[in-house]
Amino acid sequence: MAAQRGQRNGVGPAAPNAAEVTAPIPRVAEVPAARERARAIPEAAVARLAVYLRVLSGLQEQGAGTVSSEELAVAAGVNSAKLRKDLSYIGSYGTRGVGYEVAVLIEEIERILGLTRKHSVAVVGIGNLGHALANYGGFPGRGFPVSALFDIDADLIGVPVGGIPVDHIDDITRVCAEREVSIGVIATPPPAAQGVCDRLVAAGVQCILNFAPVVLQVPDHVEVRKVDLAVELQVLSFHVARRADGPAPASASLNGRVDGMVVS
Amino acid sequence: MAAQRGQRNGVGPAAPNAAEVTAPIPRVAEVPAARERARAIPEAAVARLAVYLRVLSGLQEQGAGTVSSEELAVAAGVNSAKLRKDLSYIGSYGTRGVGYEVAVLIEEIERILGLTRKHSVAVVGIGNLGHALANYGGFPGRGFPVSALFDIDADLIGVPVGGIPVDHIDDITRVCAEREVSIGVIATPPPAAQGVCDRLVAAGVQCILNFAPVVLQVPDHVEVRKVDLAVELQVLSFHVARRADGPAPASASLNGRVDGMVVS
DNA sequence: GTGTGTGAATGCTTTCACAGCA
């Protein structure tokens, strides 16, 4: 009966499935809890908040104390209206006529994104890509320590990659429990992906990042995001093709529309 | 003045930016050209077409001659209405009461996605990730041969990775022209990404796949898609957090909503 | 009967534009 949901995000449906789960649920009994608010943030906005966070960190390192929505928007590649709307989902932390305090914004976004917790990551499939991922060591932006590696190849078991010894995939349940893994990364060949996914789910992992070019079937409570190289390249290919036979030469440079914004 | 657009896709705004560029442009003078149609396909649908294509290839290998929208939809992780709508963007290739011929659909999707052409890929930044990408060799699903590698590290120049010798980044214009590179992949450290991007653009590359956690500024005619690990993980983190303090335990297993579909 | 193709309806997301506050 395995219920199935569209896979969110990314590289695959690089663009699609924005909403799906984040629909502002009416919540019959108004729960007072402070961050029940989190419920109302559209998925599309969540992904952008992560981008704003990175830009803000950069600004902070440069010693910036405040930013305006316009500045931040330009740096993040969105328009300022969208940025303000996104920030409004997490609260009102700006000062009219002035802008936002960088430190405050960083703190609030981190809180909303749950970055105050640590999230242990397990990488399954230590091939080309798995190796590269394991070696990122600590994973982007810290807060995501890689704490377990799995493979099925006997020659790899015990070999340390990026400082972590590889475990056999049969030990996945035990090891994930011991190391409190909350995010599983699948970097196996396609045929193995669904099986690995099932094992991760059985081991209690509820968030999965899938690099295998396969549509995973998971139960409702598991969150999957995917990174799909082939899809990315094919979408780019589509644009190449569109360009080649599509636009009348004259309008070619005009039809990008003004969807970003003009940087002064 | 560098105009700037929201970056499409993915792993970053894993979900967002669905529309942006694909807006069905009214096209004043009805161009008769067969595949002017391509213009009208929403970006979100394009990404899904790539997924359908992969599923169809699998079906074909298994010897399937036809599929119904329902079967294909389940395999691709979407609902059948969406699938039919997506397919309708490329034409009417189904037979009512029967389904779609697998071979026909494959051919049509490949044509729309521009997979009848070959698209040479250049990878810039041969570190951890660049290595892994170069070694994919031929890149996912073929049709995307990696034909150039670049780095700035003198020790790497001339060393073959995945069969291709690494060139110095200063030769990017010449090499890209010689090998007719149409897609550039950026796998450099963040600080180098914008510079590399500018060079690729200067070299005439109009499609870029960006793995660096940086918002690239590009001219209007260049298409960028990004794969952003940090954003992916943070979106997952958000869901972990939402789960932890959000839902009343009782409804926990219900609030996934029926957004996928029930598989029989 | 069966399953496609599609207009119409719904629901998100983005954009606009301005009230309100520092």
Add this chain to the structure above:
DNA sequence: TGCTGTGAAAGCATTCACACAC
């Protein structure tokens, strides 16, 4: 005066539901 915060409008994407073709 300047910039945030946000209702309202516009634009897309998804879903529904049914006419139509086989």
